[in-house]
Amino acid sequence: MKSYRVGIVGATGAVGQEMLNVLGNRNFPVKELRxxxxxxxxxxxxxxxxxxxxxxxxxxxxxxxxxxxxFSAGGNISKEFAPIAAQNGVVxxxxxxxxxxDDNVPLVVPEVNPEDIKKHKGIIANPNCSTIQMCVALWPxxxxxxxxxxxxxxxxxxxxxxxxxxxxxxxxxxxFVEGKEIxxxxxxxxxxxxxxxxxxxxxxxxFTKEELKMINETRKIFHDNxxxxxxxxxxxxxxxxxxxSINLELEKKSTSKEIRELLRESEGVKxxxxxxxxxxxxxxxxxxxxxxxxxxxxxxxxxxxGISLWVVAxxxxxxxxxxxxxxxxxx
Amino acid sequence: MKSYRVGIVGATGAVGQEMLNVLGNRNFPVKELRxxxxxxxxxxxxxxxxxxxxxxxxxxxxxxxxxxxxFSAGGNISKEFAPIAAQNGVVxxxxxxxxxxDDNVPLVVPEVNPEDIKKHKGIIANPNCSTIQMCVALWPxxxxxxxxxxxxxxxxxxxxxxxxxxxxxxxxxxxFVEGKEIxxxxxxxxxxxxxxxxxxxxxxxxFTKEELKMINETRKIFHDNxxxxxxxxxxxxxxxxxxxSINLELEKKSTSKEIRELLRESEGVKxxxxxxxxxxxxxxxxxxxxxxxxxxxxxxxxxxxGISLWVVAxxxxxxxxxxxxxxxxxx
Numbered sequence: 001m002k003s004y005r006v007g008i009v010g011a012t013g014a015v016g017q018e019m020l021n022v023l024g025n026r027n028f029p030v031k032e033l034r035x036x037x038x039x040x041x042x043x044x045x046x047x048x049x050x051x052x053x054x055x056x057x058x059x060x061x062x063x064x065x066x067x068x069x070x071f072s073a074g075g076n077i078s079k080e081f082a083p084i085a086a087q088n089g090v091v092x093x094x095x096x097x098x099x100x101x102d103d104n105v106p107l108v109v110p111e112v113n114p115e116d117i118k119k120h121k122g123i124i125a126n127p128n129c130s131t132i133q134m135c136v137a138l139w140p141x142x143x144x145x146x147x148x149x150x151x152x153x154x155x156x157x158x159x160x161x162x163x164x165x166x167x168x169x170x171x172x173x174x175x176f177v178e179g180k181e182i183x184x185x186x187x188x189x190x191x192x193x194x195x196x197x198x199x200x201x202x203x204x205x206x207f208t209k210e211e212l213k214m215i216n217e218t219r220k221i222f223h224d225n226x227x228x229x230x231x232x233x234x235x236x237x238x239x240x241x242x243x244x245s246i247n248l249e250l251e252k253k254s255t256s257k258e259i260r261e262l263l264r265e266s267e268g269v270k271x272x273x274x275x276x277x278x279x280x281x282x283x284x285x286x287x288x289x290x291x292x293x294x295x296x297x298x299x300x301x302x303x304x305x306g307i308s309l310w311v312v313a314x315x316x317x318x319x320x321x322x323x324x325x326x327x328x329x330x331x
Numbered sequence: 332m333k334s335y336r337v338g339i340v341g342a343t344g345a346v347g348q349e350m351l352n353v354l355g356n357r358n359f360p361v362k363e364l365r366x367x368x369x370x371x372x373x374x375x376x377x378x379x380x381x382x383x384x385x386x387x388x389x390x391x392x393x394x395x396x397x398x399x400x401x402f403s404a405g406g407n408i409s410k411e412f413a414p415i416a417a418q419n420g421v422v423x424x425x426x427x428x429x430x431x432x433d434d435n436v437p438l439v440v441p442e443v444n445p446e447d448i449k450k451h452k453g454i455i456a457n458p459n460c461s462t463i464q465m466c467v468a469l470w471p472x473x474x475x476x477x478x479x480x481x482x483x484x485x486x487x488x489x490x491x492x493x494x495x496x497x498x499x500x501x502x503x504x505x506x507f508v509e510g511k512e513i514x515x516x517x518x519x520x521x522x523x524x525x526x527x528x529x530x531x532x533x534x535x536x537x538f539t540k541e542e543l544k545m546i547n548e549t550r551k552i553f554h555d556n557x558x559x560x561x562x563x564x565x566x567x568x569x570x571x572x573x574x575x576s577i578n579l580e581l582e583k584k585s586t587s588k589e590i591r592e593l594l595r596e597s598e599g600v601k602x603x604x605x606x607x608x609x610x611x612x613x614x615x616x617x618x619x620x621x622x623x624x625x626x627x628x629x630x631x632x633x634x635x636x637g638i639s640l641w642v643v644a645x646x647x648x649x650x651x652x653x654x655x656x657x658x659x660x661x662x
Contacts, residue, residue: 149633149634150633151482151578151633153484153563153576155486155526155565155567169524173504173507173508174508176504177504177505177508177509178508188609189609189613189615190615193500193568193569193570193614193615194569194613194614194615195486195567195569195574195613195614196613197574197576197611197612197613197626197627197641198606198609198611202606202607205629205630206587206606206627206628206629206630207629208606228632228633228634229633230578230631230632230633230637230639232484232576232578232627232639232641234486234574234576236486236526236567236568237524237567237568237569238524238525238526238568239524243526243528243565245484245528245563245565245576247482247561247563256537275529275533275537275539276533278519278520278529280528280529281528282520282525282526282527282528283524283525283526284520284521284524284525295528296528296537296563297537298536298537298538299536299537300561301559301561302480302481302482302559302560302561303480303559306561308561308563310528310563
């Protein structure tokens with residue numbers, strides 16, 4: 001069995017750490033693992049399969065001796081370093097938004113469009129976290145019944161803003177209980193006991209970049225520019241795992257029963273839909289797991305062929321690290 | 332100026348307490364105020380305009396000597412005691428769901444359908460909290476542009492489940508920080524750091540009663556059974572004030588600019604829509620205030636005439652106590 005020399009760029013971040021865990025848990029054939037981060041984190045030791053690996057500073061020669069580089073260090077780092085690696089024969093799987101909408105870069109959710117990987121020219125983009133879980137849940141429905149219209153409102157966890165986001169929510173919680181001033185730094189407003197309808201920057205049309213990512217990336221992944229999509233992305237005081245309330249207008253008539261059965265057979269999806277027994281997907285249960293959970297599937301008269309549902313997944317895993325490693329597995 | 336003998340049934344609950352505050356703050360012409368609750372709370376003293384009022388046990392003679400009775404003690408209490416009062420000439424304003432869909436009972440949001448109050452036969456129903464704030468925000472739009480389709484996903488605070496719901500979230504927060512077991516009692520699952528897509532009971536079609544209330548009550552309040560409505564109601568770890576992500580398909584072409592200007596002139600609405608300055612409605616700001624806040628108003632290509640927006644209000648005040656007192660003011 002062939003094994004690979006893998007580099008993780010941004011190894012000390014929330015997603016980088018999970019990339020390491022996922023590589024280990026899924027027994028990815030790693031011949032050599034190298035970890036890169038900023039000068040600040042260089043020298044730090046991180047364990048992989050029981051062995052310490054010393055974090056190296058990211059330099060323009062980092063790619064030497066690598067087969068695959070997993071990037072999760074922000075768009076600017078990707079823009080600067082990913083093309084260097086790609087030009088030198090290293091396959092880059094990039095978790096930033098830098099190349100996602102580039103026509104020369106495949107944007108891949110392995111359960112949806114694995115065949116796009118073949119078209120890569122050195123860089124493959126990992127979609128936005130909220131987009132990935134939505135695509136995993138909706139692709140089987142789109143293939144079978146055709147989605148005409150898709151409306152989504154999200155409930156996104158603090159860790160979507162990285163380890164610091166999660167820490168800020170924990171710090172706010174502690175400060176509240178101790179009667180101290182609530183620290184606000186990573187998020188624009190207090191997140192504890194609040195919801196903030198603002199993720200990433202606002203654009204001129206009133207949508208945030210996060211909302212436009214969900215719209216544009218889904219169309220690219222589905223290879224369908226006809227689907228009408230609306231997204232409202234909202235930060236909620238949850239540590240980990242994003243939830244999504246989704247309404248669909250379908251081309252073909254379907255029933256919630258058919259959709260439920262279809263999704264039960266679908267790759268990467270786990271249906272939890274027994275509401276009378278208080279069973280539906282929740283972030284607290286999804287955190288730390290690999291599946292995309294779907295529940296609250298119901299016929300919805302708001303459209304002639306309407307289906308509404310509720311999707312939850314760990315956005316650091318399926319929404320980032322796991323999806324990237326799945327892409328690497330398909331290479 | 333005429334003044335009234337007012338009774339509050341359920342005076343010790345979260346909404347009952349706020350009814351007392353709102354009567355005082357708005358200088359409602361109270362000649363006499365009497366407070367009723369279960370035997371357990373009888374004898375307790377509650378201050379109103381500096382004077383102690385002793386809580387009385389609710390009995391079948393409670394209505395004697397009253398002009399108006401504000402009920403907020405749950406559907407079963409309303410079903411048993413409201414008709415007795417109404418038959419004896421007392422006007423009941425009922426905050427429970429018991430009579431809302433009764434054809435003989437007006438369901439009133441003062442900013443929307445004040446004229447319905449005249450048709451009352453002794454009982455006037457106060458709508459569901461999530462419904463009220465949505466109606467205040469959407470009525471001006473419906474009048475001007477006609478709403479064909481309305482899709483809403485909610486972010487509802489713990490206090491929607493009463494004072495005990497709010498206390499449970501606080502208790503869970505304290506237990507988490509102290510490393511103790513998280514107490515779960517009022518809500519079916521842990522609410523801290525979680526979101527629960529389940530408010531009120533599930534019905535056979537997979538919607539919850541809360542979701543059906545938003546659909547059916549809005550149609551009744553707007554006197555329009557043609558509007559197609561979908562609702563997904565979700566509990567979030569917020570202490571007070573509900574948020575709503577709303578997508579509209581309108582009959583007539585409009586722009587977000589027109590909608591913004593329209594809402595700025597509308598009764599009960601406060602527009603906070605300056606996203607580039609991080610200004611949009613949030614529950615933490617709305618808590619304890621009377622207005623219905625609207626922001627994130629944007630043109631949405633998901634529909635030919637599409638508008639999306641974000642609505643927040645204190646559901647104990649505008650969603651319950653304030654709305655009830657406003658109805659009383661109109662009598």
